[in-house]
Structure formats: structure tokens, C-alpha cells
Amino acid sequence: MESYRHKVQYYETDKMGVTHHSNYIRWMEEGRIDFLDRLGWNYARMEEMGVISPVTEVECKYKHSTDFSEEVYISVYVEEFNGVRMKLGYSMKNAVGTVVAVGRSEHCFIGRDGKLINMNKRYPEFCGALAAQANRLSPESI
Amino acid sequence: MESYRHKVQYYETDKMGVTHHSNYIRWMEEGRIDFLDRLGWNYARMEEMGVISPVTEVECKYKHSTDFSEEVYISVYVEEFNGVRMKLGYSMKNAVGTVVAVGRSEHCFIGRDGKLINMNKRYPEFCGALAAQANRLSPESI
Amino acid sequence: MESYRHKVQYYETDKMGVTHHSNYIRWMEEGRIDFLDRLGWNYARMEEMGVISPVTEVECKYKHSTDFSEEVYISVYVEEFNGVRMKLGYSMKNAVGTVVAVGRSEHCFIGRDGKLINMNKRYPEFCGALAAQANRLSPESI
Amino acid sequence: MESYRHKVQYYETDKMGVTHHSNYIRWMEEGRIDFLDRLGWNYARMEEMGVISPVTEVECKYKHSTDFSEEVYISVYVEEFNGVRMKLGYSMKNAVGTVVAVGRSEHCFIGRDGKLINMNKRYPEFCGALAAQANRLSPESI
Numbered sequence: 167m168e169s170y171r172h173k174v175q176y177y178e179t180d181k182m183g184v185t186h187h188s189n190y191i192r193w194m195e196e197g198r199i200d201f202l203d204r205l206g207w208n209y210a211r212m213e214e215m216g217v218i219s220p221v222t223e224v225e226c227k228y229k230h231s232t233d234f235s236e237e238v239y240i241s242v243y244v245e246e247f248n249g250v251r252m253k254l255g256y257s258m259k260n261a262v263g264t265v266v267a268v269g270r271s272e273h274c275f276i277g278r279d280g281k282l283i284n285m286n287k288r289y290p291e292f293c294g295a296l297a298a299q300a301n302r303l304s305p306e307s308i
Numbered sequence: 309m310e311s312y313r314h315k316v317q318y319y320e321t322d323k324m325g326v327t328h329h330s331n332y333i334r335w336m337e338e339g340r341i342d343f344l345d346r347l348g349w350n351y352a353r354m355e356e357m358g359v360i361s362p363v364t365e366v367e368c369k370y371k372h373s374t375d376f377s378e379e380v381y382i383s384v385y386v387e388e389f390n391g392v393r394m395k396l397g398y399s400m401k402n403a404v405g406t407v408v409a410v411g412r413s414e415h416c417f418i419g420r421d422g423k424l425i426n427m428n429k430r431y432p433e434f435c436g437a438l439a440a441q442a443n444r445l446s447p448e449s450i
Numbered sequence: 451m452e453s454y455r456h457k458v459q460y461y462e463t464d465k466m467g468v469t470h471h472s473n474y475i476r477w478m479e480e481g482r483i484d485f486l487d488r489l490g491w492n493y494a495r496m497e498e499m500g501v502i503s504p505v506t507e508v509e510c511k512y513k514h515s516t517d518f519s520e521e522v523y524i525s526v527y528v529e530e531f532n533g534v535r536m537k538l539g540y541s542m543k544n545a546v547g548t549v550v551a552v553g554r555s556e557h558c559f560i561g562r563d564g565k566l567i568n569m570n571k572r573y574p575e576f577c578g579a580l581a582a583q584a585n586r587l588s589p590e591s592i
Numbered sequence: 593m594e595s596y597r598h599k600v601q602y603y604e605t606d607k608m609g610v611t612h613h614s615n616y617i618r619w620m621e622e623g624r625i626d627f628l629d630r631l632g633w634n635y636a637r638m639e640e641m642g643v644i645s646p647v648t649e650v651e652c653k654y655k656h657s658t659d660f661s662e663e664v665y666i667s668v669y670v671e672e673f674n675g676v677r678m679k680l681g682y683s684m685k686n687a688v689g690t691v692v693a694v695g696r697s698e699h700c701f702i703g704r705d706g707k708l709i710n711m712n713k714r715y716p717e718f719c720g721a722l723a724a725q726a727n728r729l730s731p732e733s734i
Contacts, residue, residue, distance in 0.1 A: 176483060176493070177330055177476045179323035181376060181639075186319050187647040188621070191614040192461045199460065199519075209460070210519040213607075221613040225651040234323060235483075235494040318625060318635070319618045323497075329505040330475045334603045337472070341602065341661075351602070352661040355465075363471040367509040377625075377636040461612050465605035465660060472603055518607060 167299070169239040169259075170200040176234050184231035191224055194256050194269045197240035201254075205295040216278040217289075219252070223272035226256075230266040237261050244300040249286030249293055250274065309441070311381040311401075312342040318376050326373040333366055336398050336411045339382035343396075347437040358420040359431075361394070365414035368398075372408040379403050386442040391428030391435055392416065451583070453523040453543075454484040460518050468515035475508055478540050478553045481524035485538075489579040500562040501573075503536070507556035510540075514550045521545050528584040533570030533577055534558065593725070595665040595685075596626040602660050610657035617650055620682050620695050623666035627680075631721040642704040643715075645678070649698035652682075656692040663687050670726040675712030675719055676700065 172193050180186040199209045212219070232238055239259045246253040256269035275283040286293050314335050322328040341351045354361070374380055381401045388395040398411035417425040428435050456477050464470040483493045496503070516522055523543045530537040540553035559567040570577050598619050606612040625635045638645070658664055665685045672679040682695035701709040712719050 175476070176322060176479055177328050180318060181321035181323065181325045182644055182646065183323045187650060188319055188614055188617045191617050191650075192459070195460055195614070208519070210517075218608055220608065220657075221654060223651075223653045224613060224617075225649075227649045228647060231646075233494075235492070317618070318621055324502055324504065329508060330472055330479070333472045333475050333508075334601070337602055350661070352659075360466055362466065362515075363512060365509075365511045366471060366475075367507075369507045370505060373504075375636075376639075377634070460606060461614055463607035464602060465607065465609045467607045470603050 167201065167204055169241040170197040172196055172238045172240060174232050174234050174236045174238065179234050184233055187228060190226050190228070190258065190267050190269065193238065193240055193258065194224070194226070194271055197242050197256060198254060198271065201242035205299065207292055207295060217283060218276050219273045220276060221271055222274055224269070226267055226269040228267050230260070230264055232260060232266050238266060244296050245270065247293070247296050247300065249284045250282060252296070309343065309346055311383040312339040314338055314380045314382060316374050316376050316378045316380065321376050326375055329368070329370060332368050332370070332400065332409050332411065335380065335382055335400065336366070336368070336413055339384050339398060340396060340413065343384035347441065349434055349437060359425060360418050361415045362418060363413055364416055366411070368409055368411040370409050372402070372406050374402060374408050380408060386438050387412065389435070389438050389442060391426045392424060394438070451485065451488055453525040454481040456480055456522045456524060458516050458518050458520045458522065463518050468517055471510070471512060474510050474512070474542065474551050474553065477522065477524055477542065478508070478510070478555055481526050481540060482538060482555065485526035489583065491576055491579060501567060502560050503557045504560060505555055506558055508553070510551055510553040512551050514544070514548055516544060516550050522550060528580050529554065531577070531580050531584065533568045534566060536580070593627065593630055595667040596623040598622055598664045598666060600658050600660050600662045600664065605660050610659055613652070613654060616652050616654070616684065616693050616695065619664065619666055619684065620650070620652070620697055623668050623682060624680060624697065627668035631725065633718055633721060643709060644702050645699045646702065647697055648700055650695070652693055652695040654693050656686070656690055658686060658692050664692060670722050671696065673719070673722045673726065675710045676708060678722070
């Protein structure tokens with residue numbers, strides 16, 4: 167699957183002169199939403215269907231700084247998925263292919279009643295779409 | 309009324325080495341919410357009552373830069389209020405009293421049905437509280 | 451000139467369920483940097499040349515809310531430019547062409563010595579590029 | 593050591609109606625800077641001395657959502673410090689003492705020449721101040 171491209175904005179830099187570390191967490195969200203969209207699971211539509219997917223855990227290792235106006239390419243990998251819990255991995259590279267950061271996020275799925283959803287039961291086709299991605303290996307382990 | 313204090317965070321700076329200009333718009337929100345709270349109109353409670361107050365217009369003039377870890381003091385003034393539309397003015401000063409920015413925001417009030425609320429009719433006591441502030445003059449005009 | 455496209459991110463929404471108003475100020479920066487880049491004045495390169503262009507004033511009128519995953523198209527107009535001060539206008543539309551916000555920003559130019567630069571004298575070609583845009587009229591006045 | 597208090601801002605919420613997860617990473621920075629300041633190591637002053645301390649790794653586990661206007665209390669713990677690498681732990685609680693998130697960050701120290709600094713050698717008094725904190729145990733393990 168194609169990686170997601172984010173161009174570093176001026177307002178994402180800090181006085182160290184580089185991108186503030188908190189923004190990579192936001193880019194992971196951008197990449198994740200794009201990834202789900204390409205799988206046919208537009209997140210805006212999922213919310214309309216009554217499914218939200220909060221982040222229960224997030225992790226990022228910073229390897230190389232990025233600067234204003236640089237392009238960062240984010241690849242998303244399915245690390246684990248059991249219908250209830252989804253673990254995604256992220257590899258972020260700059261334009262010359264250097265890994266600038268690697269990340270991981272963990273999610274659950276919650277319905278309109280505020281209760282956990284087992285996606286295997288409720289949306290087996292979602293699970294099928296994710297499973298088809300799960301054999302893609304991330305070249306970088308966090 | 310006492311001014312609201314905001315301490316500039318590292319993540320609010322940009323690579324110019326000073327506070328990014330978009331944050332002053334957020335500080336105006338912080339100051340406004342604190343101002344309403346001191347008037348007895350906690351905004352979280354207003355939302356629970358079914359009243360939201362979106363920003364319809366915002367303006368900020370930057371006079372002096374601010375830096376990480378500086379304290380900024382925000383004073384809020386009622387510029388106009390007719391029950392339907394509220395105009396607030398903001399004066400932001402640093403610790404030595406220099407005006408770093410002046411701002412203005414305009415708001416309406418919307419109910420659960422998505423329609424404009426006339427606060428004079430629905431919440432006359434809100435209007436009374438604001439009116440009592442309206443004679444405080446802002447020393448700096450935007 | 452082509453408009454700049456910004457896709458609304460989840461982290462840009464707030465609990466009203468729509469885009470938080472402060473983000474439009476950031477999108478104006480995105481559009482402005484893209485606009486200057488298309489004119490041949492990449493802002494990252496300008497900073498390397500020793501020219502920064504702080505925002506001295508900003509204004510935004512909100513006409514229509516935007517939501518997560520919507521695309522917003524930002525057009526930038528030169529409203530005034532005299533070599534020392536630059537006023538830009540912004541028109542932001544959603545995918546069906548509805549104006550969601552109009553904005554304005556004012557800028558000066560500062561050199562490595564911290565002093566104001568007269569761009570007419572220092573970079574006449576910058577002024578030529580902007581002047582060529584100045585006859586494009588903004589269809590919406592703020 | 594006293595915990596650091598952060599009041600959740602409206603602009604920190606998202607359309608799920610609660611605080612966006614990326615903000616906890618920023619609150620960890622707020623808490624860390626406050627923690628270092630209380631130890632006598634004001635970060636603004638450290639930067640003036642020519643020492644920056646980038647985040648090399650960050651992690652956060654979300655236990656309980658927080659909402660607009662809630663107060664979050666952040667305690668910071670020294671998990672590891674060897675002069676070159678500093679690992680801090682974070683416990684974030686709401687007003688009734690419920691743990692809302694636990695975090696961890698890892699940092700190095702870099703000088704004006706862009707090279708890693710061994711703080712033990714360059715600033716032994718910094719190491720002493722941190723060491724005095726290292727015996728405080730974090731009640732929650734991430």
C-alpha cells in the first residue's frame with residue numbers, strides 16, 4: 167500500500183528549529199485514517215455507523231529530526247488484530263528514505279452505547295480487510 | 309476583574325524562536341472561558357444547558373513577541389452585547405506590563421436545535437452579568 | 451493561481467463536532483506558504499537567505515463550519531504590498547464551493563539583524579512577483 | 593514533589609467529546625519542564641547555557657478520558673539517568689485521583705556543537721539534583 171505524505175508545516179516546528187515531537191503522534195493519526203480509508207473503511211463513515219476507535223496506547227521513537235517544508239512519508243502496518251484490539255505500526259521516512267521515526271498505536275472499538283465492540287462479530291468484512299494487510303511485514307521494528 | 313495568566317509552553321514556539329501567532333487565538337479562548345467562569349457562567353455548564361457559543365470572527369494584532377516560559381496576562385472586555393451577538397476585546401501583556409497583543413472576537417449563541425438563541429430572552433441573568441462588565445473600558449483599542 | 455487544498459484532520463476538530471476556529475489561522479499560513487512557493491519564493495529558502503516574515507495582524511470571519519475529513523480550498527490574494535508591509539486576503543471554500551471562511555493577514559519582513567527590510571530595495575524581484583498577482587481580485591471582501 | 597496542574601482547554605478536545613490523545617504528550621512536556629524548574633534547572637536557562645534536551649522516545653497509555661475544563665495532575669518520576677540518557681515516568685490523575693494516563697519519555701542532551709553531552713561530566717550538579725529524585729518510586733508502572 168502506498169505511504170501517506172505529510173508536508174511539515176511552519177506551525178509544527180518549535181524553537182529547537184525542527185518539528186515538535188508531539189506532531190508525529192498527530193501524523194500517525196493522519197496516516198492511520200488514510201490507511202483505513204484505502205482499505206475501504208473511511209473513519210468519518212465509521213463514526214456515522216456508530217463506531218469510534220479511541221487510542222488506548224501510543225509510542226514513538228525519534229530517529230532523525232525533520233524540518234519545516236520537508237515531506238514525510240508514513241507507512242502503516244497491522245501488527246496485531248483480534249477484533250477487539252488493534253495494534254498498528256508506523257514507519258516515517260523523509261524524502262531520501264531515511265527513517266525519521268517509528269511508532270505504534272493501540273486501539274479499541276466502541277459503539278454508541280459506550281461499550282466495547284468485537285469487530286469480528288459486528289463487522290467481519292472490516293476484519294477481512296485488515297487481515298489481508300497483516301501479512302505485510304514492517305521492515306523496521308520499534 | 310483579574311487577568312488570566314498563561315505560561316508560554318515550549319510546544320507553542322516555532323522555529324522563529326518565539327510563540328507561533330496562532331496560539332494567541334487559543335489564549336483568547338482560555339481568557340474568555342476564564343472570564344465567563346468568573347462571571348458565574350462556566351462554559352462547560354453552559355454546554356450542558358444546551359448553549360454553545362461559536363466564534364464568528366476573530367482578530368489579533370501582534371505588538372511584541374513572547375518566548376517560551378514567559379507569563380502572559382490576558383484581560384477580557386465586553387465591547388458589545390445585544391443578546392444575540394457578543395463582541396469581546398482582549399489585551400495581552402507580558403510580566404513587565406508591555407502589551408504583546410490585542411485581540412477581538414465575536415460570538416453568537418446556538419441551542420440544541422442548531423438555531424440562534426437570544427440570550428436576553430432565554431437567560432436574562434447572563435445578560436445582566438455581561439452588562440455589569442460592559443462599563444469597564446479597555447485601555448487599548450484594537 | 452490554483453488554490454491550496456487542506457484536508458481537515460481529526461485532531462483539528464473540537465467537542466462542538468467541527469473544526470476548531472484556531473486552525474483556520476494555521477491553514478492561512480499553509481495557503482500563504484504554498485502561494486509564495488508557487489511565486490518562486492519558497493519560505494524555507496527565504497529564511498536561509500536571512501529574511502523572516504512575521505505575522506503582525508490576522509483576522510478571520512467564519513461563515514460555515516467544516517468537519518473532519520472535509521477538503522478546504524484556500525485561495526490567497528495580495529491586498530496591499532509596499533515593500534515593507536504585505537497584506538494578504540484568503541478565501542476558504544469547501545468541496546461544493548461554499549465559502550467557509552474569509553481571512554486577512556498582515557506581515558512585515560525582518561533581516562538577520564532584527565531590523566525591518568524594505569523588500570523593494572533588497573529583493574525587487576520578490577516585489578515584481580507579488581505585483582503580478584496584485585491585479586487578481588478577491589471575489590469576497592472580508 | 594508537588595504535581596503539576598493542567599486545566600483541559602476547549603481547543604484540546606476533539607469530536608469524540610474528550611481530550612485528543614496527542615495533548616497528553618504535550619502535558620508531559622509541561623510537567624517535565626515544571627519538574628526540572630522545581631529542581632532548579634529552568635529549561636529556558638538550560639537552553640541559554642547551550643544545552644537542549646530533545647525527546648528521543650515517548651510513550652503514553654490512556655486509562656480514562658478527560659474532558660474540557662477538567663484539572664489533570666501530572667507527577668514526574670526519574671526512571672533512569674546515566675548522564676547521557678534520561679528516562680522519565682509520568683502519572684496523570686484527575687481531580688478525584690483516578691489515573692487517566694501514564695507515560696514515559698526518554699531524552700538525551702545536546703550542546704551548541706550538535707554533539708551529545710555527558711551531563712555527569714559537564715553539569716554534575718544537574719545529576720545530583722536528578723539523583724535526589726530517583727529514589728521516589730512511581731506508584732504506577734507503565
